[in-house]
Amino acid sequence: MKKHNFSAGPCILSPYTIQNTAEGILDLNQSGLSVMEISHRSKDFMAIMDETQQLFKELLDIPSGYSVLFLGGGASLQFCMVPYNLLKTKAAYLDTGAWANKAVKEAKLFGEVDVVASSKDSTYSYIPKDYKVPADADYFHITTNNTIYGTEIKEDSDCAINLVADMSSDIFSRPLNVSKYAMIYGGAQKNLAPAGVTFVIVKDEILGKMDRAIPTMLDYRTHIDKGSMFNTPPCVSIYAAMHTLRWYKQLGGVEAMYKMNLEKAAVLYNEIDRNPVFMSGIENEEDRSIMNVTFVMTEEHKDKEADFLALATERGMSGLKGHRSVGGFRASIYNAMPISSVDALVDAMKAFEKSI
Ligand SMILES: *Cc1c(COP(=O)(O)O)cnc(C)c1O
Numbered sequence: 001m002k003k004h005n006f007s008a009g010p011c012i013l014s015p016y017t018i019q020n021t022a023e024g025i026l027d028l029n030q031s032g033l034s035v036m037e038i039s040h041r042s043k044d045f046m047a048i049m050d051e052t053q054q055l056f057k058e059l060l061d062i063p064s065g066y067s068v069l070f071l072g073g074g075a076s077l078q079f080c081m082v083p084y085n086l087l088k089t090k091a092a093y094l095d096t097g098a099w100a101n102k103a104v105k106e107a108k109l110f111g112e113v114d115v116v117a118s119s120k121d122s123t124y125s126y127i128p129k130d131y132k133v134p135a136d137a138d139y140f141h142i143t144t145n146n147t148i149y150g151t152e153i154k155e156d157s158d159c160a161i162n163l164v165a166d167m168s169s170d171i172f173s174r175p176l177n178v179s180k181y182a183m184i185y186g187g188a189q190k191n192l193a194p195a196g197v198t199f200v201i202v203k204d205e206i207l208g209k210m211d212r213a214i215p216t217m218l219d220y221r222t223h224i225d226k227g228s229m230f231n232t233p234p235c236v237s238i239y240a241a242m243h244t245l246r247w248y249k250q251l252g253g254v255e256a257m258y259k260m261n262l263e264k265a266a267v268l269y270n271e272i273d274r275n276p277v278f279m280s281g282i283e284n285e286e287d288r289s290i291m292n293v294t295f296v297m298t299e300e301h302k303d304k305e306a307d308f309l310a311l312a313t314e315r316g317m318s319g320l321k322g323h324r325s326v327g328g329f330r331a332s333i334y335n336a337m338p339i340s341s342v343d344a345l346v347d348a349m350k351a352f353e354k355s356i
Helices: 015-026 043-059 074-086 098-107 220-225 235-251 253-274 299-314 339-355
Strands: 066-071 090-095 112-118 140-143 163-166 183-187 198-203 278-280 292-297 329-332
Touching (some): 015 235, 043 066, 043 235, 074 163, 074 183, 090 098, 098 112, 098 140, 098 163, 198 220, 235 253, 253 278, 292 299, 299 339
Parallel strands (some): 090 112, 090 140, 140 163, 163 183
Antiparallel strands (some): 183 198
């Protein structure tokens, strides 16, 4: 039986992506070769790279003047590459969770870091709103979706200085106004492809302004100049990403994904709010993530967490346990998650309510 996969990352991919990637692994375009065993400079792979970049630009409506890169090292390497390339004296960061915190830690190696606001004092259960971004900072870094805690910044805000966003876990979940950002990056393993590739959308004009020497592989300009082919790119992950993006396009693009995501999130949050056994840990409704839905058991049922997990597991659900730093449950309902799986979870919550 196919499981209902609520894993936070790596996570569910569409059957379309898995099926088509599997075919290309066995035999790419009837070439008699696998996508795993051809040169990244071959005609077949160059076409894959080109189409993946094109689909990024088309689906996210990326204006001219931006480059789309596919790199290694995960979103975590971006925590260091961003300041390496952009931090001259000072950078501003919004601390909305563990990933944001890791980004802050790396930036401190390169200069002064102004953490403009943090929700750490309440286990990151809200998005701080009341803060000022210093005008003299080189850039302002945000994490739009806080995968571990289930909070999300759902709007593209205006920022007077370069805005840099880690969108690892909500890219392609909603329409974006890319022109408001100087850079957007993320690991692929949450809404795009298996782990191994990191996407970077960067405004070309912000680069090349540093005095420090930047190691070749860590300089965005190297990868722009070589079309993400300076060294061997993660070919299979990029191939899988291409199929995911084709699938998004067939379904109607990010607007259609957004509609489905809102619907799935509403079904689940409604049940969390209705069911007396469960509750959301997120302080403000507007901060609730539509990708990672976190919830806990109400005080009087706290001792029954393991029982609910057992029931959900019995019903074919996987990956529901909350992150160890938060506890409770986390249902990651990324783009590829069908509403039928969300319905199955809601049914399990109802059944559990009746059973106790
Ligand atoms: C998963 C995640 C990361 C880390 O990604 P890696 O590719 O494993 O380095 C960073 N930021 C956010 C928001 C994430 O969800």
